[in-house]
Amino acid sequence: MSELVKMLADLLSECYDADLEESWERERTATPVRAFAVRLHATGCSLRETKEILRLFGVERSHQAIFQWVHRVSDSVGDPPTAKPSRVAVDETAIKINGEWSWLYAAIDLDTKLILDVELFGRHGTDPAAAFLHGLREKHDLSDTVFLVDQFGYRTALARLG
Structure with missing residues (x-):
């Protein structure tokens, strides 16, 4: 696994196990992971491609679950922030x-x-x-x-x- 994938996995895992207030009731996937999946899908990745990318980070979900996230979360997730990174x-x-x-x-x-x-x-x-x-x-x-x-x-x- 490349170093960047490991860094991304570490970032997601910080949120993945956390008990977040904004997580949906009875939802087993943390909101930041769902938002990341929605963003992946918005960049042009198919539901199945998004599923496979999440699997790289240790998140095992079906493409049907991701479909639900896209339709339930996409309206609540704002535009991605712009940055001037150093x-x-x-x-x-x-x-x-x-x-x-x-x-x-x-x-x-x-x-x-x-x-x-x-x-x-x-x-x-x-x-x-x-x-x-x-x-x-x-x-x-x-x-x-x-x-x-x-x-x-x-x-x-x-x-x-x-």
Whole structure:
């Protein structure tokens, strides 16, 4: 499991076991996990892809449960916050969904622990990395940001974006 996936799992697990007041009655999944799943689905991940991504974090739920969350939680979750991060970790990990490999890209603000973006791609390489970073730049002010990356592909993608 990549370091970023471990960090995301740790963030979710902090909320997962907590007894949160805003958790729905008789709901076994904490509100932050449901909100994260709704956000994943809103980025274009299918219900089944969202289910598999949650499984990476140790959250086992059916795609039907996620469907219910999307329809019950989506109206109550505000727009994602924008940020001007100083340090951002970016990483990807391969995941198998319905027998096919996909790559989950994620970026996190290391200072605030804010998940800046998550996106799923059908392939791996410099082009998806550049597309992910371009989308990240569209959503957040990255003018003074230091990126922590682990591969030369990201360096190429960052050079493409200036």
